[in-house]
Amino acid sequence: MKSHVVWGASNMAHANVYVTLKKDILDPQGEAVKNALHTLGYKNVMDVRVGKYIVLTLENNSENDINAVVEEISKKVLSNPVIEDFSFDIVED
Amino acid sequence: MKKFGIIVLPGSNCDSDCFYAVRDYLEQDAEYVWHEENNLDRYDVLMIPGGFSYGDYLRPGALARFSPAVQNLVKEAEKGKLIIGICNGFQILTELGLLPGALMRNKNLKFICKHVTLKVEKVCAPFTSRLRVGQRISLPIAHKDGNYYASDAVLEELNRNEQILLRYDEDVNGSVQGIAAIISKEGNVLGMMPHPERACDSMLGNTDGMYIFGSVLDYLTKRGQ
Numbered sequence: 461m462k463s464h465v466v467w468g469a470s471n472m473a474h475a476n477v478y479v480t481l482k483k484d485i486l487d488p489q490g491e492a493v494k495n496a497l498h499t500l501g502y503k504n505v506m507d508v509r510v511g512k513y514i515v516l517t518l519e520n521n522s523e524n525d526i527n528a529v530v531e532e533i534s535k536k537v538l539s540n541p542v543i544e545d546f547s548f549d550i551v552e553d
Numbered sequence: 554m555k556k557f558g559i560i561v562l563p564g565s566n567c568d569s570d571c572f573y574a575v576r577d578y579l580e581q582d583a584e585y586v587w588h589e590e591n592n593l594d595r596y597d598v599l600m601i602p603g604g605f606s607y608g609d610y611l612r613p614g615a616l617a618r619f620s621p622a623v624q625n626l627v628k629e630a631e632k633g634k635l636i637i638g639i640c641n642g643f644q645i646l647t648e649l650g651l652l653p654g655a656l657m658r659n660k661n662l663k664f665i666c667k668h669v670t671l672k673v674e675k676v677c678a679p680f681t682s683r684l685r686v687g688q689r690i691s692l693p694i695a696h697k698d699g700n701y702y703a704s705d706a707v708l709e710e711l712n713r714n715e716q717i718l719l720r721y722d723e724d725v726n727g728s729v730q731g732i733a734a735i736i737s738k739e740g741n742v743l744g745m746m747p748h749p750e751r752a753c754d755s756m757l758g759n760t761d762g763m764y765i766f767g768s769v770l771d772y773l774t775k776r777g778q
Contacts, residue, residue: 481657485702488662488727512611540612540648542655543702 473520475530477548479539480511514538526550555773558586558596560622567603567639570750575600578753579766588620597773598635599626601642603695603748613656613698614644627651635679635769636742640696643744652737652744653711654703660727664697668759670722671733671747675715679772680736680743683764689722690761692747699746701728701735714738719745 481487490508497505516533518526530548539546557575561568568585575583586593593599601623607616617623623645630636630651638646646652659665673681673688684690703711708730711717719734726746734745749762 485657486660486727488658488660492662537615538611540615540655542647542653542704543657 471520471553473518473526473550473552475516475518475526475548475550477514477516477530477534477538477546478511479514479534479544479546480509481543482545485543512538520552554582555597555770555777556582556584556595557598557600558584558593559600559602560586560588560590560620560626561602562588562604562606562617562620562623564606564608565602565604565641567641567748567750570748571600571602571639574750574753574762574766578760578763579770581770586622588617588622590622591625593622593625593629593634596629596634598637598769599629601626601636601638601645602750603640603642606641606645609641609698612644612648613641614646614648617641617645618649623649630737630742633739633741635773637680637769638742638744639748639750640694640699640746643746644698646742646744651742652735653707654701654732654735656698656746657700657702657727658698659696659700660724662697664695665699665726666693666695668693669725669733669747671719672722672731674717674720677715677718677736677740678768678775679741680765680768681718682768682771684768690719690764691752691759692749692761693751693759694725694747696726696746699726699728701732701746703729703732711735718743719747 487509489510494508534546559568559571572583644656668691670689673684716735720731721733736743749765752759752762
């Protein structure tokens with residue numbers, strides 16, 4: 461039987477997608493934040509990387525392989541593979 | 554008369570500059586192309602102007618590549634049509650994969666709006682034939698994300714294939730190897746951060762942009778004979 465989405469009901473999942481600049485790419489925003497933290501006295505902060513956090517709410521049924529879909533979306537749209545890496549976790553409601 | 558199609562995306566803001574540069578200074582046919590257009594056959598050249606397409610949401614150029622006109626532009630590019638992406642247009646072309654690399658936030662994190670000196674790296678049809686190697690030209694830049702990045706392997710390839718047309722004379726935004734303008738391997742797709750369309754009217758004090766548009770016209774005219 462085909463399942464139907466009801467908002468707020470339990471057949472939803474959330475994907476938390478994290479996009480950051482690749483490790484070997486200079487992150488000027490991160491550098492600026494790090495310098496600000498040093499100015500404030502937090503000398504033990506060695507590195508700061510600024511990235512994006514994107515939350516997707518998805519229909520969760522057996523017909524969709526949520527992992528594969530989120531992987532594809534992250535690769536195709538949410539990140540630019542030339543300069544960025546991504547990771548994600550999925551929380552089922 | 555050669556026909557230039559200027560793609561207008563939600564958030565484009567240099568479309569009029571491109572239009573006037575082509576119509577009034579190059580004296581060719583200029584036409585706006587709404588981003589939902591599906592048939593781009595009739596144009597000799599397609600231009601993606603500067604601006605903030607789709608609010609630059611996610612990344613500059615990231616969402617524009619899903620517009621029908623931009624998808625069709627890819628097909629035209631593959632057929633060998635001349636494509637010029639300026640500023641946001643350059644960002645879109647890299648997001649599309651028509652040009653290698655990516656444009657990141659400027660090294661100093663600031664929006665930079667000024668005239669810069671560019672060094673001509675490569676003279677070739679269809680985009681730089683009116684210039685000579687080593688010549689310095691001046692063009693305005695106006696961007697926050699113009700810091701060109703490419704991996705060492707890609708840079709090596711760009712240099713080997715002579716795809717770099719213009720470099721900044723001094724470091725303005727952190728671009729690797731000072732890269733300001735590149736072409737595709739096939740040579741028909743140009744992406745550049747500086748704005749030639751803003752430097753065509755002598756009343757504005759600089760007509761160096763006409764070197765680029767003039768080269769394009771020379772190429773099209775010669776090809777048409």
